[in-house]
Every structure is written in C-alpha cells, then in structure tokens.
Amino acid sequence: MTLFDIIFQGTSDALSAAKSVVEKAVADKGKEHKVAFPDTAYSLPVIYAATGKKISNLGELQEAIAIVESLLVKEQRLENGLNAGLGTALAAEIIEAAKYSVEEAPYVAPLAGHISDPIIRSLGVPLVTGDIPGVAVVLGECPDAETAAKVIKDYQSKGLLTFLVGKVIDQATEANVKMGLDLRVIPLGYDVTSVIHVVSVAVRAALIFGGLEPGNLDGLLKYTLERVPAFVNAFGPLSELVVSAGAGAIALGFPVITDQDVMEVPTRLITQKDYDKFVATSLEARNIKIKITEIPIPVSFAAAFEGERIRKGD
Amino acid sequence: MEKTLLSIEQMEEINSLLKQKAVEAGAETWQDRKEAQKVSCKFGEEGVCCRICSMGPCRITPKAPRGICGANADTIAARNFARMVAAGAAAHSDHARDIAHVLHMSSENGSYKVKDKDKLYKLAGEWGVSTEGKDLYDVAHEVAEVALMEFGKPFGTLRFLDRAVDGRKETWEKEKVAPRAIDREIATIMHSTHIGCTAEAESLVRMGIRTGLSDGWGGSMIGTELTDILFGTPTPTQTESNLGVLEEDMVNIVLHGHDPSLSEMIVLASEDAELVAYAKEKGAKGINLAGLCCTANEVTMRHGVKMAGNFLQQENAVLTGAVEAVIVDVQCIFPAMAALADCFHTKFITTSPKAKIPGATHIEFDEHHAFDSAKGIVKEAIDNYANRDRAKVYIPDSKQTAMAGYSIEAIIKQLDLVTNSHVDKTGTVKPLADCIVSGVLRGAVGIVGCNNPKVRPDYSHIEIIKNMIANDVIVVATGCAAQAAAKAGLLDKEARNLAGQGLRTVCELVDIPPVLHMGSCVDISRIILLVNAVAKHLNMDIPKLPVVGIAPEWMSEKAVAIGNYVIGSGIDTFLGVYPQVTGSAEMVDLLTNRVEDIVGAKFTVEMDPAKLSEQVLERIEAKRTALGI
Numbered sequence: 001m002t003l004f005d006i007i008f009q010g011t012s013d014a015l016s017a018a019k020s021v022v023e024k025a026v027a028d029k030g031k032e033h034k035v036a037f038p039d040t041a042y043s044l045p046v047i048y049a050a051t052g053k054k055i056s057n058l059g060e061l062q063e064a065i066a067i068v069e070s071l072l073v074k075e076q077r078l079e080n081g082l083n084a085g086l087g088t089a090l091a092a093e094i095i096e097a098a099k100y101s102v103e104e105a106p107y108v109a110p111l112a113g114h115i116s117d118p119i120i121r122s123l124g125v126p127l128v129t130g131d132i133p134g135v136a137v138v139l140g141e142c143p144d145a146e147t148a149a150k151v152i153k154d155y156q157s158k159g160l161l162t163f164l165v166g167k168v169i170d171q172a173t174e175a176n177v178k179m180g181l182d183l184r185v186i187p188l189g190y191d192v193t194s195v196i197h198v199v200s201v202a203v204r205a206a207l208i209f210g211g212l213e214p215g216n217l218d219g220l221l222k223y224t225l226e227r228v229p230a231f232v233n234a235f236g237p238l239s240e241l242v243v244s245a246g247a248g249a250i251a252l253g254f255p256v257i258t259d260q261d262v263m264e265v266p267t268r269l270i271t272q273k274d275y276d277k278f279v280a281t282s283l284e285a286r287n288i289k290i291k292i293t294e295i296p297i298p299v300s301f302a303a304a305f306e307g308e309r310i311r312k313g314d
Numbered sequence: 315m316e317k318t319l320l321s322i323e324q325m326e327e328i329n330s331l332l333k334q335k336a337v338e339a340g341a342e343t344w345q346d347r348k349e350a351q352k353v354s355c356k357f358g359e360e361g362v363c364c365r366i367c368s369m370g371p372c373r374i375t376p377k378a379p380r381g382i383c384g385a386n387a388d389t390i391a392a393r394n395f396a397r398m399v400a401a402g403a404a405a406h407s408d409h410a411r412d413i414a415h416v417l418h419m420s421s422e423n424g425s426y427k428v429k430d431k432d433k434l435y436k437l438a439g440e441w442g443v444s445t446e447g448k449d450l451y452d453v454a455h456e457v458a459e460v461a462l463m464e465f466g467k468p469f470g471t472l473r474f475l476d477r478a479v480d481g482r483k484e485t486w487e488k489e490k491v492a493p494r495a496i497d498r499e500i501a502t503i504m505h506s507t508h509i510g511c512t513a514e515a516e517s518l519v520r521m522g523i524r525t526g527l528s529d530g531w532g533g534s535m536i537g538t539e540l541t542d543i544l545f546g547t548p549t550p551t552q553t554e555s556n557l558g559v560l561e562e563d564m565v566n567i568v569l570h571g572h573d574p575s576l577s578e579m580i581v582l583a584s585e586d587a588e589l590v591a592y593a594k595e596k597g598a599k600g601i602n603l604a605g606l607c608c609t610a611n612e613v614t615m616r617h618g619v620k621m622a623g624n625f626l627q628q629e630n631a632v633l634t635g636a637v638e639a640v641i642v643d644v645q646c647i648f649p650a651m652a653a654l655a656d657c658f659h660t661k662f663i664t665t666s667p668k669a670k671i672p673g674a675t676h677i678e679f680d681e682h683h684a685f686d687s688a689k690g691i692v693k694e695a696i697d698n699y700a701n702r703d704r705a706k707v708y709i710p711d712s713k714q715t716a717m718a719g720y721s722i723e724a725i726i727k728q729l730d731l732v733t734n735s736h737v738d739k740t741g742t743v744k745p746l747a748d749c750i751v752s753g754v755l756r757g758a759v760g761i762v763g764c765n766n767p768k769v770r771p772d773y774s775h776i777e778i779i780k781n782m783i784a785n786d787v788i789v790v791a792t793g794c795a796a797q798a799a800a801k802a803g804l805l806d807k808e809a810r811n812l813a814g815q816g817l818r819t820v821c822e823l824v825d826i827p828p829v830l831h832m833g834s835c836v837d838i839s840r841i842i843l844l845v846n847a848v849a850k851h852l853n854m855d856i857p858k859l860p861v862v863g864i865a866p867e868w869m870s871e872k873a874v875a876i877g878n879y880v881i882g883s884g885i886d887t888f889l890g891v892y893p894q895v896t897g898s899a900e901m902v903d904l905l906t907n908r909v910e911d912i913v914g915a916k917f918t919v920e921m922d923p924a925k926l927s928e929q930v931l932e933r934i935e936a937k938r939t940a941l942g943i
Contacts, residue, residue, distance in 0.1 A: 078753070263943070
C-alpha cells in the first residue's frame, strides 16, 4: 500500500468509527442531547478552529461528520494525505466528544482526557518563555517499560511537556514514572482518539495566545507549525488509524518519529530504531534546542520536578 | 505571492519586434529560411531517402519498395537513424576529447589549472591511478591519459559503466549493448550503415543504443567530470536570463557554442583589469559577458555569467544591435550568423578549426597560450565598441532572475539540509529517494533538448515544465530546455509557488527552485548519474523508477544520441518532434515498443505538450503502481 493509501484507509476507519459512535449516541440520547467538553470556551476546539463552527448537541455532531468526509479525497497527493490526516483528527474529536456526551466521566485519574482552558492558560507563559521548550506526544507501546521510562524521563529532565497515549501509560506506571501536570507528564487515555486532547491544546493555544480567527484553517496550520514546538513519538506496530493521525500531526507541522519501518518523509516522518537516540532525533526534527547546564548530581534535576510531592512512602 | 512568469506571448512579442529590426536591416533570419524551405521533402521527413552510395539517391515509394541494392524502408530508415546517433555521439565525444587534452596540458602556472582536486583524486581512485606521493599535475595528466584511452582502447568496455546499478550492467551485458571504446562505436555505425552491410533494423537500433551509451556513459560523462576537475564543480549561483541582460553602455560579448576550454578563458579575459580599463578607454562602462546555448550553461553554472538565450535566440542577440562580438567555437552555431552579423556592427568570431564558417572572422583559439589568446579575442570585441550604431540598438527590457549550478554534488548538499543527524548519513540521495517513495514527489523528469522551428519555440518546454511541477513532479533541466525555463522565470526559487503542495514543500525545506538547472547537454550525464544513484539507494534497476526524460523541441543529432543513451539507461523518453523514421513501420515499432524488451525503456512521441504531459504523468503513476508506492 502506498503511504497515502495507508493514510486514506486510516481516515476511512476513523470516519466509520465516528459514524457508528455518534449514531449510537443519537439512538441512546437523541439529537438534542448536549455535547461539550468540560471547562472550555471553544466548543469542540479542533472543529471550531478549523471550521468556525460551534457544536452543542449530538445532531450537530452528526452533521460534522460531513466535514471529515469532505477531507477524504483519495487522489495520491500530499495535500490529500495531509487533509485526510486532519480528517482523522476531526473524527477523533467527534468520537471523544461523543464519549463526553454520553458518559458521566469518560476519563478517571490518572487519565486526563480533555484538558481544560485554565490549564492551557497556565501553560501559556512557560511555553512562550521557553521554560517548556517543547511538547512531546508519546503514543503506542515501547518494547519494554524501561525504554518507555528512559524516553519519558529524558523529556521530563529537559523540561518538555509530555503527553502519553496508549499502552505506554501502563509502561510508565510500571517503571515508576511519576506523572501529573506539575511533573509535565500527562497520561491522556488508552484509545488512539484520545490523542486529540493534546491537539486540542495546540489549537486552543492558537486561539488564545495567537488571536486566531476561528475558521482560518491556513492560519491555524501556520501558527501550530511556527509557534507550537510539538512532535510525536509513535512506538510499536502502527495501525492505519495511527498513521493517519500522524498525517494530521504532520499537517499541523509536528514531525512524527517512530521505531517502525515506514515510508520516510525527510524532516516530517522519520524512522529511528535506536532508542538511545530517540529523544535527540525528535528534538532535532522539531528544531528544539535546549541550553543545558549539566549539574553532576545523582538525581534528575529540572523545572519539571518543581511541583513534586515527596510522600511518606518515598 | 505567485511568481510572475514571462509568458510565451510576451516572448513572441519581443521576438517580433526583433524580427522587425531584421527587416529594417535587410537581414534574413531562421523564420525566412524556414519559409523558403516550403514543405519539407516527404522522403527525408520519413527517413526513407538513402544516399549512402552513388547508385542512389534512392527513395522508397509503394511502387519502389526497395532501393537499388535491395534495402527496404526499414533498412534505410534504421541506417539514417543510426547515423544520426553516430554524429551526435561524435559531437559530444570530440568535445570531451578536447577537455581531456586540456586536462593533459594543465599545469601549476599555466592557463589551465586543476580547480577541483577532490574530484580529480576521486576519479583517479576510481580509475586505479595511484596518487600517493605524486604531484597533483602528474595525477591530472595520468587521469587525462586514461580518459583519452577510453576513446580508442582496443579491448574491454568503458570504465564508467562500472558506476551503473547492477541491473543496468547485467542488461547491457546480456543485450550486448555495453559500449567498448567511444570512437569505435561511432566507426562501427559508419561501417555497418555502409552499403551492403547491416540491413536488419533491430541490429541497427541496438548499435544506436550502444553508441548512444558510449556518449552518455563515455564522452559526455568524461566531458562533465573533467570540466568539473578543471573549472570547478558547479555550486548554486544566482544569475539572469534573456536578452535584457545586454547592457546599453557596455561592451557586450556573447559567447556561443559548447566547449568550456574557450569560454572559461573568455570569462577570465573579460574580467582582466587591463582589458576592462581598455574598454573604459574606448568609452564603455565595462565588459558585459552573456552566453548562448550550452556555453552559456557552462559559464553560468560555474560563474553565474548571464544567459542571453537559447538556440533559436542566437540571431536575436545580433538583432539587438548591441553586441560587439559573438564568439563561437563548435556545435549548433548557425552559419547564417556570418551574413547576419554583416548587417550590423557585430563581429562574428569563429575560434575552432573544427567549425570554420565562411564570412566569419576566424581567430584560432590557441589552447597552449589560452589566456593570452582569449585576451586577443576579447580585445577585438572592445575595439568594435566604437562602431556600434546607436540608432539600430534595441535591447528588450526583459530578463528574469534564475538559479543555476545544481551539480549532483550541489544537489546532495542541499538534500543534507533535511537529514536528521541522529538517523541519516549526509552526502546521500536518501532524502530524494524518500520523497519519491513516500509520494510527496510523484516522480522526477529531466527536460532537455533544443529548439525546433517545427514547433512553437519554447512553448512546449515551458508548458510541460509547468504541468510537471504543478503535479508534484520535480524537474531537472539542461541545455536549451533549461534556458527556456530560465527565460520564463521557472529557475527562480519563487517559482516554487507554481508547484503542487508536495513539490513546493520539498523546495521550501531543501531551499531549491522547482526546476533545477543541471548544466549543458554533456551534463545530461549528471542527470543519468543522479537517477542511477537513486536506483542504487533503492536497490532497484532504473526502469522501475518513476522517472522520465523529455525532449520537447529536439533538433540535433546530439539529441538523438542523448535519447538513445537515456533509454539505454532505462529511462522512458518522450519526444515532442518526430524522428525521421516514420516511413518504416518496423522502426516505429522498434523505437516506441520493442526496444523496451531490450533495455526496459522506450520512446513516446507526442507533439502536443498538454497531451505529452498527461502521458508522462500517467507513465509515472503506472511505474509507482507497479512498485506499490
């Protein structure tokens, strides 16, 4: 399969998943049932920023599926691949929104799920000052817990904000990686679609800090490319859906670094099999330069540990 | 912002104004001569007129299906075609031979020096010339000797064939088209096309491919390599193109022809302080050098010398009335230039004993005293400045900025910009291969060739290039095709805005224009080696790659030789002008069909640039589908 066909397949998968999830929600709750993420003024932020449309009930959510369909043009061209990736992102937001609409608490601690506006506002200053030099999205499954911990702790020690999606969350737990917003390691959820909650952060950064006009898709993509220093690490076997989501990341300007064999795209989609070099490869791909003064002490030292609480047991 | 291109209509408007100048001066141009030729002879057009012995001329008609010797249309068309290949290969080879001789006469304090030592040592290593403890120039002379042996060595096949990807080498071996010595292949064609020798069309087509390959992987490749060694490997450089590069108040010298051993010296001479002062003494602000045809390509690639235009623009340069001298050496020089120059103050100066033209001022270029010789020629031009008739001057206010200088080495250096130091090695074509495999770029095409009055000049070049880049196909160009692109503005980095999103993104990341000027016609060897490098990287034979060669407005026998080595190298070739073989169904079938079974690639002929573009894109997509990419 061509790279674009893999992406198109992933988008189709996301599309049909979104359709069935929303269909079921409508069947259970009716079209008028409320749809909203908690603590946000931006409705469904990705859809709102990309199209300017606010969605408030399941009927409107169902209509939004047409936007995803319109982004799926199966001609083999870069723009279609990137658009399909964006389509997957929108489909993911639709699925996640349906979760929040139907379930009382779709995510329970330590899983974060949707990130609220106040948290994004609190992240704004350190992002602008470079105190948070980058945003790492780590998803999938590392070969072992040790590798997962090494990569995540490395980002943590460099002050990056790291979001976890999928089995890597369990691996991090297993390896005793301490998580939480204060520690700049945030487990989002186990479903691939929960990755949208970090995209939502980037998108709201454009709306809040970039003063982006909702519906200005080109402006959004320019802002995220130039101003949001995020990248994706995709570990383990990649489903079509994950690749398609990766295309969405690339459309936003976020490179994807994976340990799997893929059709590489210079600076955008990179295979790195050496886990020891994963962090360095990622930082270079996103052009994140960190000035480090190494202090030879036996424990990790970084701003990310500022909010750490030492419990009795420790 | 969209790049503003110079449209074909604007170009034609300028041409018609210049044509008007010709009428006023009582001068004749190619348009007049094309007109005077009326409808061309059908037998010649179809390749079924034979005059290789004095029993003839014979021509093939339904009533006379055989010539006197019994040769039929297939034999005759095949022989004529093969001889075109031989002539083209001979032209490139003799060009290369001269460069090899110049390398052989290079010295520490002479006019000719070794400028790219690394490339020399690399080639010495490749050819088994020892370098240890040896003087640089001893190495240069030995390498030159090895190169010169390639033209007439009695045994074996050409050394550069070793550079080819395995699949190619095996194919050439199996199909017996691996070229031996360069001159030998040319002589063999002349032998086999003699009366009473080869009559089998397929056999002649195979010989044509072998001889073509002796050009592409022999003469031309040697020419390019040794020229880089002597004058430097091109690096990206900004230049300007079109007749607007001529200056109102400077001594305008136009260089036309092919051989850089002359043009490089003229470049040096035109920058010589003494001569510049002399020009000022004569009332000019300085010396302004501009190039035409492949000489322009050579000096623009290495020095950013401005390009006045391509093949069918050569007379226009004189018609501006602002050119003090047209200095020429060999190949593609209209003999009509002598009479045309007589209508103006322009001096038409021939310099090579290989290309004397009646009516021209002949100042033989002395390679042994190259710099002084060049100075003498430039001085002639300066002396002529006073004779310029200002009333006759019309310099079209039209020029475009362009980037040139994309040798393989330069392209790889640009590609290094998008490598990740923790994953990739630098100095490879991997980023290009990755872009093609992933589909960000759909493929790559080389657009080469001449101008031909049979088609609207430059129209096909420009239309096809625009179609390619809009469809995410990266274009490399050489020769007069590259010049057409330059005139239009397609060699400017801003032209990336005319490209599809895939190519545009690549151009932005790699910091290149969407059309890469890779040099002169012998520099098509660079294109072949670039494709070969991608094939090697992907570990597959060249015919599998989504790569195509296009000669939209080809004209010369050199173009025929080039076409033969391009398909011989496994690259499908699209022609915008019919070769003179259509009188033989067998030849048409061989070239556009059966030759694919031999070398894995074939010719396609289509005169409509829109249709041709469509077919090229289809071919590229078909190759991708076959590879599953």
